[in-house]
Structures are given as C-alpha cells and as structure tokens.
Amino acid sequence: MSGTSEGPAPAADLIGPAVTESSQGSPSRTGPHERPDTTPFRSAFHAAPLAMAVVDREGLVTGANPALGELLGRTPQALAGAVAADLVDLTSDARTWHAYREVLRGRQARLRCTRRLKHPDGHCLWVQVAIAPLPAEERGGVLLSVADISTRRELQARLRHLQNHDPVTRLPNRTLFFERLSAALEAEAYEEGTGRIGLCYLDLDGFKAVNDTLGHRVGDRLLAAVAERLTRCADEAAYARASTPLVARLGGDEFALLVEDSTGTEQLAELAESVLTALQDPFDISGRRLSASASIGVVERHAAGTSPTALMQAADTTLYWAKADGKDRWTLFDPERNAHRMTRQALASTLRPAIERGEFVLEYQPLVCMEDGRLRGVEALVRWDHPQFGLLTPNRFIGLAEEDGSIVPLGRWVLATACRQARQWQLDRPDEPPIFVSVNVAVRQVWDSDLVADVAEILAETGLAPHLLQLELTESAVMGSGGRPQQALQALSDMGVHIAIDDFGTGYSNLAYLSRLPVSVLKLDGSFVKGFQYDGEGIAPNPADEVVVEAMIQLAHRLGLTVTAECVETSAQASRLRRIGCDTGQGWLYSRPVTPDRISELLRSPEVQAAARRS
Numbered sequence: 001m002s003g004t005s006e007g008p009a010p011a012a013d014l015i016g017p018a019v020t021e022s023s024q025g026s027p028s029r030t031g032p033h034e035r036p037d038t039t040p041f042r043s044a045f046h047a048a049p050l051a052m053a054v055v056d057r058e059g060l061v062t063g064a065n066p067a068l069g070e071l072l073g074r075t076p077q078a079l080a081g082a083v084a085a086d087l088v089d090l091t092s093d094a095r096t097w098h099a100y101r102e103v104l105r106g107r108q109a110r111l112r113c114t115r116r117l118k119h120p121d122g123h124c125l126w127v128q129v130a131i132a133p134l135p136a137e138e139r140g141g142v143l144l145s146v147a148d149i150s151t152r153r154e155l156q157a158r159l160r161h162l163q164n165h166d167p168v169t170r171l172p173n174r175t176l177f178f179e180r181l182s183a184a185l186e187a188e189a190y191e192e193g194t195g196r197i198g199l200c201y202l203d204l205d206g207f208k209a210v211n212d213t214l215g216h217r218v219g220d221r222l223l224a225a226v227a228e229r230l231t232r233c234a235d236e237a238a239y240a241r242a243s244t245p246l247v248a249r250l251g252g253d254e255f256a257l258l259v260e261d262s263t264g265t266e267q268l269a270e271l272a273e274s275v276l277t278a279l280q281d282p283f284d285i286s287g288r289r290l291s292a293s294a295s296i297g298v299v300e301r302h303a304a305g306t307s308p309t310a311l312m313q314a315a316d317t318t319l320y321w322a323k324a325d326g327k328d329r330w331t332l333f334d335p336e337r338n339a340h341r342m343t344r345q346a347l348a349s350t351l352r353p354a355i356e357r358g359e360f361v362l363e364y365q366p367l368v369c370m371e372d373g374r375l376r377g378v379e380a381l382v383r384w385d386h387p388q389f390g391l392l393t394p395n396r397f398i399g400l401a402e403e404d405g406s407i408v409p410l411g412r413w414v415l416a417t418a419c420r421q422a423r424q425w426q427l428d429r430p431d432e433p434p435i436f437v438s439v440n441v442a443v444r445q446v447w448d449s450d451l452v453a454d455v456a457e458i459l460a461e462t463g464l465a466p467h468l469l470q471l472e473l474t475e476s477a478v479m480g481s482g483g484r485p486q487q488a489l490q491a492l493s494d495m496g497v498h499i500a501i502d503d504f505g506t507g508y509s510n511l512a513y514l515s516r517l518p519v520s521v522l523k524l525d526g527s528f529v530k531g532f533q534y535d536g537e538g539i540a541p542n543p544a545d546e547v548v549v550e551a552m553i554q555l556a557h558r559l560g561l562t563v564t565a566e567c568v569e570t571s572a573q574a575s576r577l578r579r580i581g582c583d584t585g586q587g588w589l590y591s592r593p594v595t596p597d598r599i600s601e602l603l604r605s606p607e608v609q610a611a612a613r614r615s
Contacts (some may be wrong), residue, residue, distance in 0.1 A: 051146040054134070055084040057104055062141070071127070071148060073120040084144055088129045089115045103131050103142055114149070126153040166249040168220045169227035177248035177256060181308045184260045190303040198262035198300040200245075200272050201315035205293045205327040207253035214288070221285045223253065226292060229278040230255055237271050245271065256315075259300075265332060268300045272330035295322035296330035317341060343389070348400045355409050359385050362417055363593035366602060367438065367564060370578040370585045375602060377436040377470065379586065380418035381593045382410070402444050411445045412454055419462040419469060421596050426468070429603060438470040438500060443485060452491045466496030470521065474502050486517070493518035500564070505552065515559055522556045524549065526567025529587075532576050550580040557581065 045052060051068035053061045064079040072079070072087060085091050090100045090113070102108035111131040118124050128147045164176035172180070183189055184197055204226065211219040230247045234257060238244035246258040257271060275296060282289040297318030299311060314333050322331040354360065364378035384392040401407035422437035445451050459466055471492065489499055500521035501514075505528055531545030549565075556563045565577050568587030577585060591602065 051148075053079060053084065053087075053144045053146075054141055055104075055131075055144050056141045059084055059100075059104055061087070061144075068146060071125075071146060072117070088127065088144070088146060089117060090129070100131065103133060106133060109133070125150045169224050169249050171227050171231070171255075172246065172248040174248070174250045177246065177250060177258065178308055180246055181258060181311070184258070185303055185306060185308060185311075187304070190261065193261035194263055195303055196262045196264070196300065197303045197306070197311070198259035198265075198268040198271075198298070199311060199315050200257040200259075200268060200275065200296050200298055200330070201250075201312075201319050202255050202257075202272075202275065202294040202296040203319055203323070204253040205295055205323075207292070210290065218286055218288070218290075222283055222290055222292065223249070225283045225285065226279065227255070230257065230275060233257075233271065233274045233278050237267075237274065262300055265298070265300045268298045269330070269332070272296045272298050276328065276330065293328035295319060295327045297322055297333070298330050299333045301333075314338065344400065347384075347386075347389075347392075347397055348404060351397060351400055351404065352406045352409075354384065354386070355406060355413060359387070360410065360413065361385055362414065362421070363595060364421075364437075364599050365586060365593040366591045366599070367436075368585050368590045370565075370574065370582050375435060376584060377438060378422075378599055379438040379472070380414060380421075380440075382414050398442070402442050405444070405448060407442045407444050408449045411442060412449070412458075415439050415441075415454065416458045416462070419458050419464045422468055423462045423464045425596075425600065425603065426464075428600065432603070434465075434468055435603070436468040436470055436498070437464075438472055440472045440502065443473065446485045446488050451488050452495070455492060455497060456495065467498065470498040470500050472500045472502040472523065475504050490518045493520070503566075519561060521562050521564060522552070523564045523566055523586075524552065524582075526587075528552075529565050529567045529573055529577070532573040546576060546580065549577075549582075553581050 045063075045065050048065055049067055051065065051071040053064040053068050056062050061079050061082045061084050064076045066076055069076045069079060079087070085097070085100060091097050092115075096111075096113050099108060099111050099113075103111050110133070111129075113129050114126065115129055116124055116126055126149050128149050130145045130147075131142050132145075134141045134143055164173055164179075165171065166173045190197070207219065207222075210222060227247070227249065234245040234247045237259075243260055246256075246260075248256050248258070250256055257275070259268060259271065262268060275294065279292050279294055282291050284290075297315045297320070299314045299318060301311075301314075317338055318331050318333045321334075321337070322329055325331060361383050363381050363383055365381060366375050367377040367379060368374070369376045382394055382398075384397050386392050398407070401410050418437045418439050422435065426434040441451065455469070455471075458464075459469065473489075493499055498520045499518055500523055501517075501519055502523045503525040504522045505525045528545065528549050532549070553563045562583040563581075564584040564586055565573075565582045566586050568574050568577065568585040568589045570589060573587075574585055574589055591598075594602075
C-alpha cells in the first residue's frame with residue numbers, strides 16, 4: 001500500500017504507510033523516499049479521534065486511521081483499497097454521487113452529507129461525511145472524514161418529538177398536525193389515492209367547568225383519557241383500510257382526526273359517530289366519575305383545490321354549527337349554509353361604513369283606521385340598498401346591527417329621516433289632518449344612547465309635533481324591563497310621544513305589568529290575524545282565534561290603549577277585526593311597504609280608503 005514513484009511522494013504515500021499496522025499492531029516503517037517532516041502529520045492522522053481516510057482520484061482508500069476502522073467495524077488494513085463510496089454509502093442518491101465525483105475530479109471544492117450506515121454487528125449509526133481535496137502538489141486525492149452523530153441525531157429526534165407532541169395526551173400537537181395536513185394536500189400525495197381528504201374537528205362540551213370546579217390536574221387527566229378513546233376509534237376505523245386517521249390535540253380541549261385518502265362523507269360520518277359513542281361511557285378520573293361529550297365539525301372534500309387554511313376554516317365553522325345546534329352531535333359542512341354565513345360576515349364588516357355612506361333608505365307601510373278606512377299613519381321600515389346584494393330587508397341586518405352596536409347610529413338616522421318625512425307630508429297637505437309616523441326602536445338604543453335626548457333634538461330640528469311620532473318596541477324588550485328603559489319610556493310618553501308594543505302576544509304577555517307601562521298602542525302579532533282568514537275551500541277558521549283576539553282588544557280598551565292588527569291580507573280578516581273593535585289595520589290588503597312618493601299619492605287619492613271599505 002505504500003507505493004513509490006519518482007519525485008515527491010504523494011499524500012497517500014505520506015500518510016498511508018504510517019497508518020497501516022503490522023500483524024503485531026505496530027505501525028510499519030516509512031519508505032526510503034519519505035520526507036522526514038511528515039512524521040508529525042502521520043502521527044496526528046494515526047492518533048486523531050476523528051475517523052479519516054485518504055482516497056485517491058479513483059475513489060479507492062489508500063490509507064485509513066484506527067478511528068475509522070473502529071467506527072466501521074473493520075481494521076485499517078482491511079479498509080485499504082476499498083471503494084470509499086461504498087464504505088459511507090455515497091451512491092444511494094444521484095445528487096450526492098454526482099457531487100462526490102465532482103470533488104474527485106477537482107471540479108467541486110468539498111462535499112458534506114449525512115448518511116445512515118449499518119455496522120457489521122447489526123446496529124445502525126448516523127454519520128456526517130466530509131470530503132475535501134488534498135493539496136495539488138501532493139498529486140491529488142481527497143481526505144475523507146466521518147463523524148459519528150448518532151447520539152446527536154437521537155437527541156434531535158427526542159427534541160423533535162417533544163416539540164411536535166402534546167405533553168398531556170402524548171398526541172401529535174398543532175405543529176405536527178399541520179405538517180401532516182400540508183403534506184397530504186401536496187399534489188403528489190393524493191394523485192394515486194382517492195384524491196380526497198376528510199377531517200373531524202371536535203371540541204369537548206362544557207370542559208371549562210371541569211377545570212374551574214375540579215382543577216386543571218383533573219382536567220388534564222380527562223383530556224388524556226379522551227385522547228386514548230379517540231386513538232382507539234382511529235385504530236378501529238383503520239381496520240381493512242389503507243391508513244390510520246391521525247389523531248392530534250390542537251390545543252385546549254380541541255382535537256382533530258385527519259383522514260387521508262378518504263372514501264367519502266359516509267366514512268367521516270361513521271368515524272364521527274364512533275367518537276360520540278366512545279365518549280358516552282363515564283370516565284373514572286381521580287376517584288370521580290366524569291361524563292364528557294363533544295361537538296364535531298365534519299368536512300370531506302377533494303384534496304385538489306383546497307388548502308390547510310380553507311379546510312380548517314370549514315371545519316371550525318362546522319364545529320360552531322354543531323355547538324349551536326345543541327352540542328353532543330356531529331354536523332357536516334354545508335356549502336350553502338356557509339355561503340349564508342360568509343354573506344352575513346360581509347354584511348357585518350361593512351355595516352357601519354354603509355351608514356356613513358348613506359346606503360340605507362326608508363319605505364313606509366300605511367296604518368289604516370278600520371272604522372272609516374282613512375290613512376292615519378305609516379310605519380317606517382329601513383332597507384339597505386347594498387351595492388353587491390341589492391335591497392335588503394331588516395331581517396338581514398338588524399340583528400347584526402344590534403350585535404355590534406351600530407343599531408344606535410342607524411336607529412338615530414331612521415328616526416331623523418322618518419320624522420323629517422312626516423313633517424314634509426304635513427307641510428304638503430296643510431289643510432288635511434296630519435299622519436303620524438311609527439318608528440321601531442331596539443332596546444339597545446335605550447341602553448347605549450340617550451334616546452330621550454335624541455328624540456327631543458330630532459323633533460326640534462324637524463318641527464314634528466311629539467304626538468305625531470310613535471315608537472315601537474317589541475313585547476320582550478318592554479315587558480319586565482325596569483330601571484333605565486322604563487324611565488326613558490316614561491319620559492318619552494310625558495313628552496307626548498306614543499309608545500307601542502310590537503308583536504304583542506308572542507312574548508312575555510305580562511298583563512299585570514302592562515297597566516304600569518307608559519304604553520298607548522298594542523300591535524297584535526300577525527300570527528293571530530292569520531287565523532281569521534278562510535281557506536280556499538270556504539271552511540271557517542277556528543272560532544277560538546277570534547275569541548282570543550277579541551279578549552285582547554277589550555282588555556286593551558279597558559286600559560285606555562288602542563289596538564293595531566298586523567298582517568291584514570284579506571277583506572274577510574278586516575271585516576271580522578272591525579266587528580270585534582280593532583282600531584287600526586296594517587298589511588298587504590292596504591299596501592305593501594312603499595316609497596315616500598307612493599305614500600304621497602295615497603294621501604291624495606281614495607285608494608287606501610276604498611280598499612278598506614271594500615272589506
């Protein structure tokens with residue numbers, strides 16, 4: 001192995017003989033052409049703890065130190081002449097093999113890679129391989145160094161496991177879950193499978209109460225017990241299938257079961273149902289028997305075209321639906337329901353700016369005296385002229401406005417606009433009795449603003465008399481409300497403003513409390529009036545409906561209140577209501593909600609009165 005040639009000895013010759021041991025284990029003597037100043041380098045190479053070898057341009061080992069022999073389980077002599085690439089597995093992938101050959105040819109400076117090797121005794125080890133060229137004057141060759149990084153890799157693996165697994169349940173955590181989810185949605189991951197993916201996203205019902213009453217230690221044990229049952233469900237679901245669903249804890253009491261290559265919604269439904277069944281049995285935790293249930297959002301779709309974010313958003317939305325539908329159940333994602341939710345969110349996010357941009361308009365529905373058919377007043381009904389969704393009725397946005405508080409500025413605008421319009425009708429018909437305007441008021445307007453001051457200011461600005469303004473509040477908002485709301489209603493009544501209870505008969509119906517409220521009008525809910533109409537075959541309605549309505553009208557009159565019937569649609573309804581003493585009617589028999597100009601026309605013509613008289 002020493003080899004000689006004319007001229008300076010190559011690097012392989014300088015080091016090779018020094019590390020080749022004799023049968024007695026002692027290094028052989030150096031050759032006659034060896035330069036004396038190489039001895040320190042031979043000694044360092046021989047004694048170095050780092051495993052090293054010199055490799056010639058052909059890729060053969062010309063010399064190896066004892067550390068490399070010990071690492072690979074072979075003697076240095078046995079390594080001499082071996083193919084270096086085979087010793088450290090440099091041929092297992094094309095990129096590394098190409099880079100190694102480039103280093104041998106002097107076209108690349110160095111190479112560093114990590115390899116997994118199998119020791120002759122059977123165990124595996126991870127090594128870091130570094131290859132660097134030797135000086136050109138030493139006639140080429142490269143120095144191969146190999147470092148055992150098995151302990152470091154094991155530590156890294158343990159740290160990665162800790163980073164990617166939940167310490168309480170030992171399940172994969174959010175980080176690992178999203179890694180797996182992202183990988184599953186890569187095109188190459190699903191091209192050969194079903195091409196679909198499914199997710200069960202669940203949340204324990206009432207788990208916070210366990211932590212609050214029994215402590216977090218008990219709560220953690222309950223989470224661990226739930227994780228065991230979820231894992232068992234996943235294992236059972238994997239029977240006779242290609243893969244086992246991934247069970248992960250995403251945080252708190254939220255878990256996910258990811259199904260790759262799902263076969264359809266039926267598979268996910270079965271998995272969700274098995275989870276609910278598994279959680280039905282009580283848990284024995286620290287000597288206590290605890291019950292647990294879950295709400296589950298189920299999403300199943302084609303993997304192509306979706307993303308981790310989109311899938312999780314759908315799952316989160318569906319989980320919310322399951323909670324809202326009563327908990328302890330699973331709910332399947334519904335695109336139409338989600339589209340409605342997205343529309344609702346879009347409306348909520350633009351509601352306040354829409355008020356500032358003036359996108360709201362008012363329509364007015366006549367309130368007709370049932371005795372003589374005259375138009376006595378109108379109810380102002382707000383509409384949102386949305387640039388994208390068109391003209392929206394109040395049921396599409398009033399609830400949103402009450403939730404975020406924008407009902408206060410919106411209600412103030414409606415009040416001011418309606419009063420201004422009522423005053424204008426009065427000015428346009430100075431010789432005719434003026435009509436009043438009725439405006440709906442949300443209870444939040446009473447709590448979150450000074451409604452009394454707003455009304456007083458608007459009446460002063462518009463010049464409308466207080467008795468020509470009627471404020472409508474729902475029965476549930478008025479009945480039983482004390483303190484500030486009742487004080488505000490009393491102040492408005494003292495001002496001369498009329499107070500009406502809308503949808504009367506569907507809320508609390510606290511008749512004893514009714515006599516103490518500053519109310520002047522009851523508006524009967526339309527459900528009572530619908531019972532007055534005959535069906536298409538001429539069969540008379542239940543007479544009990546008329547008895548109930550007549551009793552409410554008589555009670556109201558005894559209390560000094562007037563009664564307005566909503567949803568009057570037929571002449572038969574109007575005739576019977578007039579016969580039992582109802583004061584005012586409102587409904588499509590007289591008119592649908594119309595623009596202010598149309599109300600002006602009705603005031604100038606007998607159309608509304610004639611329609612009422614025809615009843």
